[in-house]
Amino acid sequence: MKNSWNIFNNWEYTHTVIYPKFDWSIFDVLSSSLSSVFTKKMKTLDSLKMKWDKKLNQYGGEPSKYNWNKFRPLRLSREEDWSDWLIYLISESKTGYFASDLFHIHKFDMDVFSSPLISDREISYSGHRADIVIQWKNKTYTHVEVKIGDENLSKTYGTAQRMRLFYKAPENKWFDYILLLDNQVYDWLSVIQENEHPIKYITWNNLAVSLRKSLIYSEESITWKVWAYSYLGAIEQRLLHLKKEYKVSDILTIDESINILSEGLNNGK
Numbered sequence: 395m396k397n398s399w400n401i402f403n404n405w406e407y408t409h410t411v412i413y414p415k416f417d418w419s420i421f422d423v424l425s426s427s428l429s430s431v432f433t434k435k436m437k438t439l440d441s442l443k444m445k446w447d448k449k450l451n452q453y454g455g456e457p458s459k460y461n462w463n464k465f466r467p468l469r470l471s472r473e474e475d476w477s478d479w480l481i482y483l484i485s486e487s488k489t490g491y492f493a494s495d496l497f498h499i500h501k502f503d504m505d506v507f508s509s510p511l512i513s514d515r516e517i518s519y520s521g522h523r524a525d526i527v528i529q530w531k532n533k534t535y536t537h538v539e540v541k542i543g544d545e546n547l548s549k550t551y552g553t554a555q556r557m558r559l560f561y562k563a564p565e566n567k568w569f570d571y572i573l574l575l576d577n578q579v580y581d582w583l584s585v586i587q588e589n590e591h592p593i594k595y596i597t598w599n600n601l602a603v604s605l606r607k608s609l610i611y612s613e614e615s616i617t618w619k620v621w622a623y624s625y626l627g628a629i630e631q632r633l634l635h636l637k638k639e640y641k642v643s644d645i646l647t648i649d650e651s652i653n654i655l656s657e658g659l660n661n662g663k
Contacts, residue, residue: 539572
């Protein structure tokens with residue numbers, strides 16, 4: 395028998411497509427909620443900025459008031475420039491407050507970090523080059539690799555090992571650090587860690603907090619603090635993207651600003 399589809403000709407079939415009803419008002423609710431959060435956070439941030447404006451009045455007030463993207467007295471285009479600023483402030487410190495707060499080597503008194511015995515930059519040895527090596531008053535060393543986006547983080551271990559050999563320092567007299575942007579921390583933690591001599595990480599956010607504390611709590615000279623103030627402003631605006639004015643889309647950056655300004659007011663160790 396010849397196959398035929400005519401058998402279906404008298405069948406009646408009705409299919410109704412039901413589309414879900416969309417209620418776009420949900421976006422109005424979300425927008426309203428986000429706006430409310432933004433307003434609350436900005437109130438907190440503005441209050442903190444007012445406090446800092448008073449505390450830093452002699453230097454020009456809260457650093458975020460100024461446009462540091464146009465800062466020209468010193469270069470800011472290369473990673474090396476940021477390292478130069480950092481080692482200058484560490485080496486010229488007469489109190490040790492800044493380095494003590496930044497590195498948190500708890501068994502050392504603050505005075506150990508003042509006027510270091512050695513402050514070396516860009517030391518080359520055995521195919522590796524270190525950004526910063528410092529020898530403190532108690533003859534211990536701190537090695538710091540400075541990063542503002544460099545993706546080759548794993549080489550830090552090789553550099554640390556070569557530098558310790560170069561300075562002939564025993565392991566218990568040598569401390570390694572890597573200075574990172576917040577968005578590099580995950581990549582750093584993904585690097586295979588060498589347990590026999592770990593490298594601690596600190597972030598530029600941590601450094602900004604330590605600078606703010608140093609400006610209001612340390613007894614450094616006015617010259618030191620003026621350079622620290624300028625460095626702080628450049629770091630926060632050019633590396634951390636803190637701003638003078640914010641939009642609702644800047645919620646995460648606002649949180650960063652609040653954390654830095656809040657922690658900077660805390661002199662606790």
